[in-house]
Amino acid sequence: MRTVINRPSGIVRVLSICLLAACMALHGRAWADAPPKSIPKAFEKEAPESLEDLRAIQGHVRNVLSRVTASTVGVRMGPSFGSGVIINKEGVVLTAGHVSGTAGRDVEIILHDGTRLKGKTLGVDKDRDSGLIQITESGAWTYADMGKSAGMKRGQWCVAIGHPGGFRPGRTPVVRLGRLLNSDKYLQTDCAIVGGDSGGPLFDMDGKVIGIHSRISEPLTVNLHVPIDTYRDTWEKLVKGEVWGGPKAVAYMGIQLDPDAKNCRVAEVSPGSPADKAALKVDDVLLAFDGKKVASINELGTLLRGKRPGNEVVLQVRRGAETLMLRLVLGKRPV
């Protein structure tokens, strides 16, 4: 059967989809019958308190890693790198929607040992940032099981694996250990992730995938992962190669602020952007947006999100010794 689904033909693709759906049903049963957990008590404490606690955690984490590290893959599309995780023996890879982008793209899957394989992207949910890739070569893949993200508790331990900065030859998948800090639309952990990790797996202490790396914010405690349940909930659409969702039209100015500056100093103005048309210049300092004072990128972002493309705003800007008022018509972010 494996050879059948991996033959790259249109008819066979349909077969493979049915088969994949069947696999999922099997997995579903496996979760229900999950063996009793033998997770050490140290994991239940607010924090490990002794060397014994640390040893217990370490032993268990090592055990989990020995089962799951090899399922983590690198994903390359042209010059871009992301990560992913193989979740069944047919070679379906979970990744982030912004890694796979759209359906039907050729990608390269890089196994933990550097083996490179061909793959094709399947469906994408742009709202939840979930995506699938099918490995299109035949072989026996090490895969991880999908867990459940619903009902997870704050403080629950987890392991993030991926390829920060993109796959690097000679570097095994990179492991980080942390805790779940929050779960609603996304899972939030203190497992620090960065560009290139996108699409990589977050595992629970049963060694099951509970999330897929998606986004970060500045603090090291804000690392967001797509909850695994959304993959299961939308599985058939994803496998069929449907692409849906996408950002609502967000107001766009076309500037880059200086991340080192304490104020809103403009570091870059994209040519042809609304900011460019409004004659905003590099080194201008934004003082007010639409009549409201702005002192940081966060404040500007908050105000910007309250606007829609087409809205007109007045910017108060300091340029050298002068203070200027500029009229700017917000646009749509170019794709």
Add this chain to the structure above:
Amino acid sequence: MYRHICFAILGLAVFFGDALAQRGKNFLRDNPRFKSAFRQIVAKPAEGTVRVLAEGKEVALGIVVASDGWILTKAHDLSQPIECRLKDGRTFAASWVGHHKDHDLALLRIDAEGLPVVPLADSKDTPVGNWVACAGMGEHPVAFGVVSVAARTVDSKGPASANPRAGYLGIALESSPDGLRISQIIPKSAADKANLKVDDIILTLEGRPVSREPQEFIARMQKTRPGQTVKLHIKRTDVELDIQAKLEKRPFNRGDFQNALGSDLSNRRSGYPVILQFDGVLKPTDCGGPLVNLDGQVIGLTISRAGRTETYAIPAETIKPLLADLKSGKLPPPKEDARPDRKSKAAPKSSKLDKDERGALDALLSLMHRRLALMPEVARAKWNAGLPVADPVRERAFLDAIASQAKDLRADPERARRFFRDAA
């Protein structure tokens, strides 16, 4: 030579970070109880950990590798004068004896005896997923985390992530049989404006020869600042040219930007031949100290806070075989005023020498060269005989004598002192 990675990027949720950051405080690594679980294992290595100060500023930690005053630390941020503050509060002036550029290790010597040595173990028994802690000078570790990637040899084709605050020249380099070749010029960059061309061979940077390997040049450029003018001596076909380039600010790079989120990074973050990677968040100035496993073994010396997700250590098994060479003087520290980021001290007014002066200088330099060439052998002999390689007390007496002689001859005593210190 730079890998032009356009990261498959994590969307940045920069806007709602503040609220989320407050959640789950009790579970985080800054929970004091969590930290104190590591107390037992860092207690012993902390005794042999020292604070390293350069020009009076805390720049790194260091570890005692031999009880008679030998301190191993991270080299990159060192500049003279160097001091070491011990756990007992005593502070010593340190002489910089050895420097391994690739590994970024510096061996210092202080005039002290009977120091508690930090024994080096082996990182091989501490696989991925094991806890590691960074001993500092206090009771608690200065950072802790798990091993993310075991010790590995890095096949480095350039920096993993360049210092975003360093000066930016705008060239790509490659090693060629003729030397360090410019393979690409970024349009409108500092290099373009300075009229550098593709295929130019770079011979020197700020008067110092450059290695054929791009890493060395890149590492030196990391210490520059935007706005600074650097001097390059280059070869273009058969002509040699002096070029001055006014460095600019590095253009925005998403990878660099994301890596800089959340923590301060070390000035040097790449080019290490062997590294062990862990996920602890270590302050750049706390690098250079011991990395300890749960058995209390020191498995490495921390070397760089390299990115949002990564901190590096040089594995202990890599360090051990280097110690003899570092002590021997075979790997001398950089000459003080040749350091690119230091203001040159009052250069001689005229470099024009007459024939006799040049002859005398050549003779002197040749003697100095012979003396330096002998040094490793002398050091090795002393080392094998169990004698201290450096003898700071005798050295000081000797230099004092030189200074007073110089004074008698109406020469600058400080310069004479420096000459002999460097030569001997």
